[in-house]
Amino acid sequence: MTSFDKPTTTTTNTPQQDGSQDVAPQPDDSRAVTEAALFEAFGGVRGMVETVAPGLLFVTIYTINKDLHISAIAALAVSLVLVAVRLLRKDTVKHAFSGVFGVAFGVVFAMMTGNAKDFYLPGMLYTLGLALAYIITAIAGVPLIGLILGPVFKENLSWRTRNPGRKAAYTKASWAWGLILLTKCAILFPLYWWADTTQLGWVLVSLKIPPFLLAVYLTWVFLAKAPPPIDVFAELEAKDRAKAERAAHAERPEV
Template sequence: MAETEIKKRTGLGALADAGDADDFSVIDAIGGPRGVVESMLPGVVFVVMFVITSDLHLTIGVSAALAVLQVIVRLCQRQSVMGAVSGLLAVGICLIWAWNSHEARNYYMFGFLTNAFYIVLLAISLMVRVPGLGLVIEFIRTLPTEHLRAWLADWRGDKALNRAYTIITALWIGVFSLRLVVQVPLYLSNQVGWLGTARLLMGIPFWALAIWVSYLIVATPMHRHKTLAEPNADAMDDNNETEEQH
């Protein structure tokens, strides 16, 4: 049966709709129950298999087969496979890293690098006073096909909204940093079981918490900003129509 419901956006896309949404759902924002299971399952299988068997090759083979199976199931059900494919690529990179190094702990190295990359990128955005989360969310909300400076000035000029974006950018830096503070020592001490457990607990749960707190912070100023912007947009449209008539 073809899907008739309009799918809600996930991740930062869900925050982009925060100014309009009265029924914001964290579960929907992180991909729904199925999305949560699909994103966590390869990691769960990897750590459980390795702890039980200590066989890296078998663990990698089973985890890879599971990730591919998830994509195949979605294809057979004629559902969107973008999330599953992106997850497959991420898992694939992790598995290849572990395979080439012959160390199970290196399955988590790609995650360390991406977290560090996000920390640096978001920190730079705060230094130049263009909060990274605000930049991404506003880009999703209103794609700036032209007049980039006006687009930037529009949301950065709203002090309450810009302050909210600054706060949640700092919040996400904190989330990524905490992951590294907890997990890197476990990596260095080669405690794969505890490292895998920490990775799972600080993955989707932290992601959901960060999105929920971010929503609480940005929803009101974003709604207020959009409400104030609508009369100006209507006035501009009226002026353009008048000019065309003349």
């Protein structure tokens, strides 16, 4: 990724009352940390493949033979294979598992109603709910993207009270995610009512990656220009070291 403007942050060491310091990384370090954290949080290339593959397989098979059962079973099977591959490689499985649950809900719903389009409905409702969650939490001052990325950046919720620049960036990013997902819903829900299964499926598959990449890119732009995160874990370690040093100093005999 490349930003339009380099962030203007500089290295600062802010003394704390307990003797610890807030150490801010250099701009290049901050950009690299931001890129790595976003890549980890959203699953990277493999996560995108795991998101797209089941739906792509479903709509491809259904386009060919119009068989709901075979299409649904194939989509669920490829989801389970992706999870199994991650387990064998001892990789993080959260993205693959989320894909399995989403596909399973779609399969069950479509089988219950007998309408192949309903395979996509749970995922569409989830997208709508997620869009509203991003917007509502941004309005409430607790942006969802900050809750997601705070632990990844090792800052937890410190951005809420101690780092207003990052809170503003998280708020902008949450608005971006919410509006992008709402736009996606505005395209898909009319198609659910008016289009046939194959038309809806191909449009939905085509809208899996581009909106996601746009939202991730805008998040990166906002955070790359924001102040660096406060590493609360490093602060706790510094406090523990300072406490141990004071205890050791107190135990030394006076000469």
